Amino acid sequence: xLNFVGLSLVVLISAVGVATIERVEYDxxxxxxxxxxxNWMDQIQRDYPDVVSIINYGQxxxxxxxxxxxIGLNTGAKKKAIWMDCGxxxxxxxxxxxCQYFVxxxxxxxxxxxxxxxxxxxxxxYVTPVLNIDGYIYTWKDNSTRLWRKNRxxxxxxxxxxxxDLNRNFDxxxxxxxxxxxxxxxxxxGSKPTSELEAQAVTDFVGSRKDDFLCFLTIHSYGQLLLVPxxxxxxxxxxxxxxxxxxxxxxxxxxxxxxxxxTVGTSPDVLxxxxxxxxxxxxxxGIPLTYTFELRDKGQYGFELPxxxxxxxxxxxxxGALHIITYAHDKTFNGAVATAAATLWTVVLAVGVTxxxxx
Amino acid sequence: MTNEELNxxxxxxxxxxxxxxxYLNSRCGSPYKLFELQTVYxxxxxxxxxxxxxYRMEISVKEMFGNTVEKCSAEVLFPRGEQQGSPxxxxxxxxxxxxxxxxxxxxxxxQYKTRHSLxxxxxxxxxxxxxxxxxxxxxxxxxxxxxxxxxxxxxEETLYNMAQVTNITQLATEDDRLKFDYHILLHDVVSQxxxxxxxxxxxxxxxxxxxxxxxxxxxxxxxx
Numbered sequence: 001x002l003n004f005v006g007l008s009l010v011v012l013i014s015a016v017g018v019a020t021i022e023r024v025e026y027d028x029x030x031x032x033x034x035x036x037x038x039n040w041m042d043q044i045q046r047d048y049p050d051v052v053s054i055i056n057y058g059q060x061x062x063x064x065x066x067x068x069x070x071i072g073l074n075t076g077a078k079k080k081a082i083w084m085d086c087g088x089x090x091x092x093x094x095x096x097x098x099c100q101y102f103v104x105x106x107x108x109x110x111x112x113x114x115x116x117x118x119x120x121x122x123x124x125x126y127v128t129p130v131l132n133i134d135g136y137i138y139t140w141k142d143n144s145t146r147l148w149r150k151n152r153x154x155x156x157x158x159x160x161x162x163x164x165d166l167n168r169n170f171d172x173x174x175x176x177x178x179x180x181x182x183x184x185x186x187x188x189x190g191s192k193p194t195s196e197l198e199a200q201a202v203t204d205f206v207g208s209r210k211d212d213f214l215c216f217l218t219i220h221s222y223g224q225l226l227l228v229p230x231x232x233x234x235x236x237x238x239x240x241x242x243x244x245x246x247x248x249x250x251x252x253x254x255x256x257x258x259x260x261x262x263t264v265g266t267s268p269d270v271l272x273x274x275x276x277x278x279x280x281x282x283x284x285x286g287i288p289l290t291y292t293f294e295l296r297d298k299g300q301y302g303f304e305l306p307x308x309x310x311x312x313x314x315x316x317x318x319x320g321a322l323h324i325i326t327y328a329h330d331k332t333f334n335g336a337v338a339t340a341a342a343t344l345w346t347v348v349l350a351v352g353v354t355x356x357x358x359x
Numbered sequence: 360m361t362n363e364e365l366n367x368x369x370x371x372x373x374x375x376x377x378x379x380x381x382y383l384n385s386r387c388g389s390p391y392k393l394f395e396l397q398t399v400y401x402x403x404x405x406x407x408x409x410x411x412x413x414y415r416m417e418i419s420v421k422e423m424f425g426n427t428v429e430k431c432s433a434e435v436l437f438p439r440g441e442q443q444g445s446p447x448x449x450x451x452x453x454x455x456x457x458x459x460x461x462x463x464x465x466x467x468x469x470q471y472k473t474r475h476s477l478x479x480x481x482x483x484x485x486x487x488x489x490x491x492x493x494x495x496x497x498x499x500x501x502x503x504x505x506x507x508x509x510x511x512x513x514x515e516e517t518l519y520n521m522a523q524v525t526n527i528t529q530l531a532t533e534d535d536r537l538k539f540d541y542h543i544l545l546h547d548v549v550s551q552x553x554x555x556x557x558x559x560x561x562x563x564x565x566x567x568x569x570x571x572x573x574x575x576x577x578x579x580x581x582x583x
Contacts, residue, residue, distance in 0.1 A: 030487075140486075141581075143481070143482050145582070147544065147546075147582060148582060149551060160583070161583045165551075184583055186550070186551045186552050187550070187551055223548070261398075263368050265369070269366075269370070270368060271548075298395070298396070299395075299546075299548075300395060300423065300520075301484055301488050302520055302522050303546070304484045304485070304486060304488040304522070306484065306487070306489060306490075307489065
């Protein structure tokens with residue numbers, strides 16, 4: 001009997017051993033081409049089937065599937081949500097790297113960190129590791145394409161140039177400031193608002209669920225900035241003070257990690273005026289906390305951030321993003337808890353008073 | 360005549376401060392000494408009749424390799440209206456200029472003066488942000504050379520960084536200097552454009568970088 005059990009155990013250990021040897025750890029601190037990112041998404045879904053599902057929510061111009069990872073504990077109820085997208089601009093490689101890191105972090109954290117577990121129960125995270133897939137693939141083609149920014153739809157009419165700047169294509173003061181109607185321009189805003197399939201995918205998915213979203217974070221590089229709406233100098237968000245307060249606190253959290261300064265403000269204040277951004281569109285849908293993250297650096301290496309900096313860049317950005325997400329969560333959920341607690345105390349005190357009176 | 364205190368984190372102050380760095384790098388950099396903007400503390404802007412707009416500022420500057428930081432005052436005058444030309448810059452950064460990289464420069468100079476083959480290199484950094492350690496001084500030299508262009512081209516509507524050195528070809532010389540043909544890519548944050556330039560430069564430890572020719576190139580076909 002014991003020998004039989006012993007043999008089974010040996011066989012079991014061998015099986016586990018073989019499985020461990022065959023699995024290669026994903027390197028979050030290297031840049032990955034699109035096929036590797038797609039495989040990684042599949043692997044994440046297989047590794048965490050209870051909390052992760054892949055949703056296809058659109059197609060690029062070159063007919064590639066735009067997928068996101070939906071991450072959250074399945075409660076059966078309709079849940080509030082957090083949106084994060086990376087890689088709207090193809091050359092900003094640190095952004096998709098951050099989305100992948102973010103996913104890994106929250107999946108690791110929820111098992112050991114009660115706060116993250118609570119947020120996973122109350123929220124769904126919708127993370128798009130690469131939105132502008134065609135553009136991203138193009139930047140991997142050869143040395144001369146590395147600094148491509150736009151998507152890869154052809155220019156209109158007789159235009160021989162390619163691409164629309166997706167972050168000027170959203171229906172938010174479209175075509176007004178910080179754009180060009182010249183199809184060869186790197187900030188060409190497209191033939192009309194949401195003319196581009198990639199922008200349309202976001203608009204359709206988020207738009208049909210806009211009341212669910214507490215938070216919309218769009219990740220870019222470079223500049224070390226946290227940008228709040230709006231990009232048009234004549235418009236101020238109704239919750240500008242809140243956006244600034246939470247943003248400044250997020251920047252403080254970022255600084256605590258590796259000492260890096262991130263500047264917080266509207267685009268027209270700290271960068272340049274612009275229109276048609278995904279962040280502005282999201283805010284206009286009523287999603288209260290919308291931010292553009294511009295990650296490292298400040299121009300030394302720019303878009304070609306050295307791989308040695310992927311880890312520190314991701315660590316600090318995670319801290320900042322987590323602050324905003326936690327604020328959004330606590331405002332929605334702990335507020336209710338606090339109210340319930342207050343109500344309970346009121347009842348207890350009332351009973352106490354009544355009892356005293358009675359006595 | 361209008362004189363105003365600017366918010367130091369807002370873009371007008373930041374753009375003017377960047378110009379100071381282009382000036383410092385073109386004048387005082389070396390293959391082992393490159394400056395970057397650390398913090399803008401105070402900026403005051405004033406319209407100067409018949410000249411342009413003058414920015415007076417207190418900033419801190421960091422030397423990239425040694426991590427030394429110095430607080431300096433600086434002035435940038437952007438020409439306006441009838442006036443054309445590059446911004447005019449004055450600074451008070453003295454400590455940083457005293458950083459001595461002469462022995463490293465001499466070693467580099469000797470190595471490349473006596474080599475039989477001429478240097479040829481591409482893509483610094485590469486797509487992954489990587490630069491081979493022995494190529495770093497040539498990337499740095501490219502950054503210094505680019506600073507001449509960035510200084511010349513800067514306005515209140517631009518914010519330049521060097522995105523990449525795409526090609527370096529060393530050329531033979533008859534004199535004491537080393538001579539290089541550089542192809543570089545500038546990134547203007549404001550327009551987001553990538554602008555290729557060709558620079559013919561010389562370098563030697565006593566003279567530093569001299570730009571013989573600089574020419575803007577048409578955009579790369581693959582980026583259109």
